[in-house]
Amino acid sequence: MSALTVEKVWKEYGDQIVLEDVSITVEPRAFVALVGASGSGKTTFLRLLLGQETPTRGKILLDGVPLPPEPGPDRGVVYQRYSVFPHLTVLGNVLLGMEMSGSRHAARLFGKRRAAAVAEAREMLAQVGLDHVEQKYPAQLSGGMQQRLALAQALVMKPRVLLLDEPFGALDPGIRAEIHALMRRLWHEHPMTVVMVTHDMAEAFTLATRVVAFERRRDRPEEKLRYGASITRDIPIWPPRRAGLPSLIRPGRDGPALAIPQSE
Numbered sequence: 259m260s261a262l263t264v265e266k267v268w269k270e271y272g273d274q275i276v277l278e279d280v281s282i283t284v285e286p287r288a289f290v291a292l293v294g295a296s297g298s299g300k301t302t303f304l305r306l307l308l309g310q311e312t313p314t315r316g317k318i319l320l321d322g323v324p325l326p327p328e329p330g331p332d333r334g335v336v337y338q339r340y341s342v343f344p345h346l347t348v349l350g351n352v353l354l355g356m357e358m359s360g361s362r363h364a365a366r367l368f369g370k371r372r373a374a375a376v377a378e379a380r381e382m383l384a385q386v387g388l389d390h391v392e393q394k395y396p397a398q399l400s401g402g403m404q405q406r407l408a409l410a411q412a413l414v415m416k417p418r419v420l421l422l423d424e425p426f427g428a429l430d431p432g433i434r435a436e437i438h439a440l441m442r443r444l445w446h447e448h449p450m451t452v453v454m455v456t457h458d459m460a461e462a463f464t465l466a467t468r469v470v471a472f473e474r475r476r477d478r479p480e481e482k483l484r485y486g487a488s489i490t491r492d493i494p495i496w497p498p499r500r501a502g503l504p505s506l507i508r509p510g511r512d513g514p515a516l517a518i519p520q521s522e
């Protein structure tokens with residue numbers, strides 16, 4: 259069964275058609291990169307997948323079931339900036355989601371459940387290389403570290419789908435290469451499907467299993483509002499990459515040690 263099925267989805271805001279007749283099927287564990295000009299509706303599409311917006315027409319299924327009309331723990335999200343809470347420590351940021359879902363009223367966990375959550379949060383921080391800064395606040399971290407924290411915060415909730423909106427777009431090239439390696443490793447190790455918006459073609463082809471382009475078929479100024487964007491290209495990466503290949507991950511390396519080498 260496919261992880262995500264988007265069927266003939268339209269999104270309109272008032273008179274403006276943003277997305278027009280978008281259909282796509284995404285197989286489980288895929289890593290889809292979405293590219294397209296500014297304003298072509300990429301963020302709008304992610305917001306639909308997140309459940310922050312509902313389609314004007316059409317439907318979206320997650321694992322064959324209609325998507326609930328609100329965000330939930332099965333979908334994680336990381337934005338270019340401001341995904342983490344500035345007034346919580348690094349550890350507090352990773353714990354927050356578990357606290358909110360584990361205790362409906364107080365948003366706090368106690369005793370053994372808290373200890374288990376802290377252990378899980380620490381393990382997640384170690385995976386993204388932030389275990390040495392757990393008591394710092396986001397403002398005390400570099401941009402790259404903040405994005406690692408945002409990934410940890412999303413992944414600790416074990417989402418089935420991870421949605422990324424230009425998550426590495428604000429980072430320097432050197433840092434970006436490092437975080438690409440981390441992202442690839444996380445995708446291999448966590449049983450999730452990834453949909454990532456990016457402006458960076460090299461990034462799309464470095465990480466994805468499939469690159470999908472959003473474009474308006476008619477884009478003259480007087481046509482801008484009346485025609486939405488749809489999928490105009492859908493390019494599978496060759497040779498195919500597959501998530502979760504033999505998982506003998508060497509720390510600091512960017513993929514499974516025993517992965518098919520030509521897929522990386």
Ligand SMILES: Nc1ncnc2c1ncn2[C@@H]1O[C@H](COP(=O)(O)OP(=O)(O)OP(=O)(O)O)[C@@H](O)[C@H]1O
Binds near residue numbers: 271294295298301302
């Ligand atoms: N809540 C909203 N209300 C009205 N119009 C909106 C809303 N959200 C998005 N739009 C419009 O939808 C269009 C697509 O916006 P969107 O942010 O999805 O584009 P994008 O492809 O993510 O662009 P960028 O690459 O610059 O991030 C824009 O014209 C925007 O003004």
Ligand SMILES: [Mg+2]
Binds near residue numbers: 300301302423
């Ligand atoms: Mg956007």
